[in-house]
Amino acid sequence: MIRKQPWFPIAYMFCVTAFFSSIVIGLTRLTSERVEANEQLAFERAVLSVLPGMDVDKMARSEIHKTFTESVNAPDASSNGAYIARQNGQITAYALPISGQGFWAPIKGVIGIETDKKTITGIAFYEQNETPGLGAEITQAPFRNQFEGKVMASEDEPINIRRPGATLGESEVHAVTGATQTSNRLEIIINTALRQWRHPNSEKGDGDSR
């Protein structure tokens, strides 16, 4: 009987593995385009939501992609790594990608900056894994809306995140209650990106610029 053969377990394992793996591989192939599109779309949605005059929440998937390709240009030499929003050829705003280590996992987001290169138009995150209900509140409107209209301070710390309840200056926002770690790390992420954006040459080779 074939089941009694010494090689049967090996052949059996091989066949079972081949069978199940091919289904999984097939399924991954089928969905890989969609998975990539989802990641791209999350980024495009974040960029659009920090630009003035865009109502991303009401846009459908296809509409987001269309608006992004029409009105946002990839970074060029003059924008120091920021995406450029244009309307009728005129620059309307910059969208600067930011990223760094959060409390649990990397945080990736975008900051919108006006053409005066000082005023913030908004902030959005497209990748984070902070604690739901605490650190993850940085993705919610109450925290994000604080950034609108803030003006970067000219010193080393363009934006300050202060403890909840503190009186705020024009470059300061409140931290999330109960999420000190996330807030502190986010402050570092934002300021590193903004400093580098304003002085791209002076910080080259600096340990901070990772």
Added chain:
Amino acid sequence: MKLTGSENKKLMIEGLWNNNPVFKQVLGICSTLAVTNLVLNTMVMCMALVFTLSLSAATVSILRNLTPHNIRMMVETLIIAFYVIIVDVLLKAYWPEMSGNLGPYVGLIITNCIVMGRCEAYGNTNPPGKAFMDGLFNALGYSFVLLIVATFRELFGMGTFLGLAMPYFSGPYWDKWIIMVMPPGAFFMLGIVVWVFRSIQAVREEKSS
């Protein structure tokens, strides 16, 4: 072999109550702690487990007469991984936000001891229909305990249920319990749930004996 109603009922009582995977067998505790801070996340996690557990138990059972005994655990792990990857890929493609929320925990269903435990203890020796029902009811037994834990954690910790603000708990009189949102909150909640259910079980056993 056809499933009779009384057999089904027996499997249901075993999986949901008498032999509940969480508070009786105390299996799958790691995911209980990780994904129960929001009810919605928990629901999706439970659905993923229901799908994985019932289908892998059935598949193990279909192959049970063919699989050589000495490599059966390898085959079981492979089958479980197969179903979990399907769930993971589908979530990534069609519900990317949820996939991000659950992070690595969907993939970790593969190592959830309940799945392996049911395949070994039941799927290996019973026909596919029964194995499927056994897996289904065990997964549901896990789900209802998790949903209880999640409901209290979200309510006490955030004052919401399924993201909707609840009266009183979201108001100014309720000081939100931050510990409930953090993993230790799940430890306390789970301890209380196990305690309550085991006490009920103990009282019933005393009465019936």
